[in-house]
Structure formats: structure tokens, C-alpha cells
Amino acid sequence: MRPDDFPECADPASFQTEAPQRGVTSADFRVFIASCVAGLAGLLFGYDQGIISAALLTIEHSFPLSLLGKQAVAASMVAGALLGCLIAGPVSDRWGRRPVVALAGLIFLLGSVGSGLAASAWHLTGARFILGIAVGGASQIVPVYIAELAPAPRRGRLVLMFQLAIVSGILISSLIGWLLSGHAGALALLGRGGDWRLMFFLGSVPAVMLLMGVSVLPESPRYLAMRGQAAAAMRVLRRLRDPQAAPEDEMREILSAAAETGNWRTLFSRRVRPALIAGAGLAMFSQMTGTNAVLTYAPTILSGAGFGHNVALLTSLGMGVAITLATILGVWAVDRLGRRRLMLCVLPGSIFALFLLAAVFLHGDPQNAGRWLAIIGLLLYVLCTLGSINAALWLVGAEIFPLSVRGKSMSLVTISHWSFDFLVSMVTLSIIAILGVSGTFLLFALITVSAWVFIYARIPETKNRSLEAIEESLSDGTFLHHR
Template sequence: MTQSLDVSRRLSGEALTNFIATISATGGLLFGYDTGIISSALLQIREQFHLDTIGSEIVTSAIILGALIGCLGAGGISDRFGRRRTVMLAAALFLGGTALASAAQGVTVLIVSRLILGLAIGAASQIVPIYIAEISPPNRRGRLVVGFQLAIVSGVTISFLTGYFLRDSSWRIMFGIGMLPALILFVGMGFLPNSPRWLALKGRTDEALAVLRRVRSSEEVAQNELQAIIDNHDEQAPWSELAKPWVRPALIASVGIALLCQLTGINAVLYYAPTIFADAGFGQESALLTSVAVGLAMVCATIFGGWAVDNWGRRTLILRLLPGAVISLIVLGAMFALHMKGGAGAWITVIAIMGYTICNTGSLSVAVWLVGAEVYPLSCRGKGMSLVAGSHWGADLLISLTTLSLVQGLGAHMTFWLFALVNAAAFLFVLRYVPETKGQSLEQLEMSLRNGTFAPVHKS
């Protein structure tokens, strides 16, 4: 702990907070890269290991199963051993899983390695947003936590580019590249401080104050924040605390956004973007390059969202952008219903997908980890975020397993219209259940839960 503070002593409070958020967000980069790279690597893996469709699905989905297990297990670990150590554990799993995947000589080892990577991704999705949220000042918490989502979409985009440029190289190199950011995360976290709120929860108030002095603008701000943490302090709560009426509004808002982030179809569109573009009249190589453009659109939308969450607000951002996602999906479904392939129809399809990607990624995907990390009381924040991440990964698994069946059973046009309906339902959900959290400290949000003023009472 002392060593961590000594290493960062030369940095100002704001610079140190930025540095902490940047190193921590490397977990998001690994999250995105390891999730996305399989789409390119699988082309070679299927041929080398003679995988059939079921085998390919198992190799691909093992990482999602691991993520489900990892995010649910990380809550108790982070509560007991601390946020920083849990991130380091995730980094070690990233390193081990990547090394094993790169060296795999058989399908079984490859599946196990993907499962280990899933454990790391699940743990990272649970703990990194909490760690950043608990160390950030209220006025900058939004953009700093959204940095984690920016790292995720950047990782996905890098995986698309890597797959394209290394398409004639070994799939082992594609996997192995992930070891560098994993090493940066593991080593970097060793020099960062613990979460001041976790330290205070453990009764280590002197250490908590030492951290706050380093990451806040003045001694007075640090002292006042520590006092607010202590005033709201209670013992580490069991899982049953999440079911209590006073916590339930936070549970509904955060888990609802986590589920809708996936059920609105963003990953389904991303997974099958090359196929959609090919069906619209683009050649296979052009379809792959257009998918890279979708990835870049996600990055731009997330950068914008990182600005908007602290200027517009979390709730307002979602309510302003989701209607655009609904309209884009209606247009996309119409293109398939009218069989408009090639020419103007192809470009309308591209514009519709880009519009949907920007509006959905820039709203729900930006807010999912941020809202989950900030709405729970300190006593059960780790466990609450485990449920948020678990809901996210469970819905991801459901969408991954059913999208092709929906397309085959309903047709592409009806599938996109169904997703449009879910996006509209997401708008109504946020309008009813998700309050604005912009500019409020974590302790103020906890107090609003305790006094019953958490839920929104009027439209933004």
C-alpha cells in the first residue's frame, strides 16, 4: 500500500486518478479483444482441429460460460481481499488463459483455455468499474468509468483489425498478442492504491484517508469525503441484502439495463455483421472491412458517451439516443423485407446498421457498467455488481444461442423489427425505473436509496 502511494507521489490528484483509470481499463481492452478475436481465429481452428458446428459453438461459447462463473465469484473475492487484488487476479487469469490458448494442441485444452479467459473477463467486468467508481470524484466518475467500456469496444475493434491483417498468419499469434496488455494490467495494478471505500469498510480509515489525499484536490475535500463514507458505513452485507426493499430500486435499475444492453441486440448485430453485409450485396472482403467500420463507429459513440454522461447525464443520454436505435432497426428490417440488395439498398443497410450501432452503443452500452458500479450501497456493492455482470453475460449467452434460430424462423426482417420493439421497451424502462445519477457522490446515491427518493419521479 505504502509502496503504491510512493510510486505515484509525483502525480497530481487528477493525473493520478486518470492514470489509475487508464491502467484499470486495460482489463476492458482484454475483455473486448479476447471476446472478438475468436471470430477470425475460428476460421483456422475449425480446419486444423476438424471442428463441426457444435464443436465450433463450444469453443466460442466457453468464454461466455467462464464469464458467468467469473463475475458471480468475483463479488465475494473483491469484498474480502479488495478491489485491486481482484483486478490483479483477473490479469493473472488473462495471462494464463492466453498462454494456454496460444499453445493448445487439442480441442480440449483450447476449450479449457477459453473457459479460463472467460473467468478473467467475468471478474474484470465485475470489479474494474467498481474500482474506478470508488476512487473517482463525482464530477468525473462518469467519463472515467466509461473509459472501461471504451477499452472494451477498442479491444473488439483491434481484434477485427488483427483478424483481417493476420488472416494468413497462425491463429496462435492472434491469441498471443493478448499477453502484452495482460502483463501491463498485472504489473500496473501492483503500483496502484486500494479503493478508499473498501479500506474504510474494513476499518482501515487512516489508509483510506492517505489514498483520498492523493486523488482529491485538497485536504478538506479528502477529509469531507472520508467522513461521508464513515457516516454511511455499515458492515459487509450478505447476498440477502440485495433483496431488501430499500436496495431493490438499485437492483431493478442496474440489472434491467444490463439485461436490455444485450436483449436490444447489439452483440447479435456485431457477431453477424459480416454476414449481414455480404447478404446486402458486398463481397466477403468488403464485408469484413465494413465490420471494422462498425467497430470504429462503436469507439466514436463510446467517446461521445463518455462526454455525455457527465454533461447530459446517464438517464438523459439513453433517452435521447435510443429512439435513433429503434428507427435504424425498423429501416434495417425494411431493407430485408423488400429484398433491396446492392446499389442504394446496400448503402441504406450500412447506414442503418451504423446508426443503430452508434445509438445503442452510445447509450445502453455506455451506461451499463457505470450505473451498475455507482447505484449500490457500499456494503453490498461488490455482490450487486456481480449480479449486473451475471445478467449481462447470461443475456449475451441467450442472444448468441438464439439469433440464428430467430433469423431462420422469423426471417431477418422480423428479427430486426423484434429488436426494434425491445429497444422501444428499453426506452420505457429507463423512463420509469432509472434515476439520474450525474454529479452525485456514491454516498448521496446510497442515502437516496435509504430515504426512498432513488427512483425517477418525472421525465428528463
């Protein structure tokens, strides 16, 4: 497929055969609304990932859970995510980005209801696995979809809306978990042992909103061009760009990129390999540094260290506020400082926080001032980690791959993310039992140092560069020259 294969694109003047449709809202507002609707999948992602930390404290009132059982319930969603992201990439390349967003919303709804109705630990594990399929699909397709809609100068902040939605979901889950865990009197609506069911049922609300909102989403113009539908792609692009932004020029770049065909062999070729190492490596380190493990097990760790359940859940709520603020700052900074520079400047704060936590827990459970240092360390850790490597993860992954293999490549990025999330989720409590809390935080600190070195050596700067320009740098061997 070549740009001149499309007669309607052969003559520059032919792009102007119909006037841009402006309507009552601006083109930028249309992109923003589409990003918000798709971002509801991120809200569900964060909510379903975060709510399990509070639910684990009360599920045992309904049926017993061993240490292995708790890890299985927490990790089952991650196992489902592996399947979801593996399926979503090829499906999005074949059937489109928008249908995959809709399918994720439907699976979110089924998984939320199934989790709330679970009659045993096995049923709950299965329902969480179904939720994981939706989470994996959403984490694969939504960043790609938003990146393909957004103009280059605003792509960073718009894609980071997905991460903002994720951490907002985590914050909401922390608040609901605290309110429904028996610490707010009348707000514990279902009584002892029933509160965790309502926690899961509430996840169906944004799922229904996402299903309703899909009707207003356009298909990605880059996907349409890749499928040979140049005229339809141009119509969508006109609606998403101001005329002053020269959408005709952008369309020609898109058609040039769409002229290349790609398959799994292309993805593993020498040309694409630097992007594959960067995307999959960043996804790996985002989990090996312990982010989701800390978010999932923080209430359990604090409760075991002598903090009351209420204090542990309030700290989890404080962590939700911290990561939301961190992501808001990331949305502001990512298009100003750049993706690479943001990670290199902020990630050292995570390293300091982890060493602090290792020191605080060195002699066992912290006492008096040590407990406050533990809380401060946890808050600083999530603030810096979620504001750097986790904020840029989905954005960088959605930017660096060629159009012809973008869906498949993002599947591998998300497979890397969820594989290591599954590994860390399954072994965190066991590692704590072997190394202790202090040793576990020290291990995460050393891994985070390795992550900083990897980012310095293997991640290019993509700020203010079009997706097509990034793709061209892979072809001419300058991918890692952009610092």
C-alpha cells in the same frame, strides 16, 4: 462499524495530522493513471470478445466447426464470464478490489495463450471459457474500483474509460482480424489456417501490461473503510484528492456509509430492490437489444448475404471505429447530459437503425443500394447503442448500490449481463435460420423499444451525485425521484 469507532476520525482536525503528499503529479492525474491501468482489463475484455468474429472465418481451416460448434466457441467465453462475475463480487468484498484486478490479468494471460495453442474445437472452447472467467471478473470489479476512486464530478467519464477500453479492444481486434485473415498479403504471418492463432496470442500483450501495472494501483479507500482501516483509507484519499476538494468531508461520508453491514439478504431487501431492478434490468436490455450478437456475427451475416469476406471484415472494422467514436462522445456527454438523459436521447437512433435493417433484408439478400443501406444501418446501430445503453451500463451499475453490498450487487448486474449475452450468443444464428435476418433485426428493434420504456421508468439520474448521496436516496425512498 460507525465513524466514531475510529479515534483518528473523531476530531476533524485529526485528518490534518500529516500534510497531503502532492509529488510532481496532481491528484487528478493519479486517479486518471489508476483508471487507465485498471482499464487495460477492459481492453482485454473487448479484444477477446471481438476477435472471435474474425477468427470464426478461418478456424475451420484448422478443424471443422458446425453451426452449433461456432455458437459454442463464441458463447463459451460468456459462460466463463458468468462464473467469473459470480466469484469476483464476494472475493472483492473480502480481499479487496486491487487483488481481483491482478487475478483477472493473470487469467487473461493464461486464456490467451491457451486459445492460441488450441489443438481442437474442444480445446479452444475450454480456453475461451477460461478467458471468460477473466472477462466476468473484470466487468464486475473494474467499474466498481474506478467509481470508488473517482471524485463525483468526474466519476462518469472515468468509469466510462472502462467502456472506452472495451470498444478500443473491439476496434483493435477488428483491425487485427482483417490484417491476419489473408487480405493483407505479407501480414498474414502464419499462413492459411494459422492466422487465428496469432489473433489469440496477441491478447497476451495487454495482459502482461496489466500485470505489470497493478503494482501502481492503490486500494479503494471505500473498501479500506468498509474493512475498518480508516487511517489507510484516509491516506489513499489524500493522494487522490486535491486539498481544496475537502477530502476530510468526503471521508466522513464514506465512514458513515461504511458503518452499515450488508449481506445477500440486504441486497434483496425492499430498500435496495429499486437499485437491483435498475442495475440488473439495464444489464439485461444491453444484451437483449442484440449488441454483442451483432458485433460477433456481423461478418458472418454479411458474408452469408453475398458480401465478400474482405468487405464483411472491413465493415466489422468500420463498426469498431463507430463504437469507439460513440464511446468517446459518451465520455464527453455522460457528465454533461447525465446518464439517463443520454440513453433516452440516443437510443431511438438504435431503434431506427434496426427497423431500417429489417426493411433492407425483408426480401432476402440486399442488392446494389440495399447493401450500402445495410452497412449504414449496422454502423448507425452500433454507434447509437454503444453510445447510450452500453456506455452507461457499467457506470450506473457501479453507482447505485450501497457500499456494504456493492461487490455482491455488481456481481448480480454482471451475471444478468452475461446470462443474457450467453443466451443471445447461443441462439442468434438459430433465430436467423428461423426468422431470417429481417425478422431477427425486427425482434431486436421491438426489444430496444422496451429498453427505452424501462430506462424512462426505472433508471434515476446519478449525474454529479456522490455515491453516498445515491445510497441515502435508497434509504429515504427518493431513489426514482431523481430524473
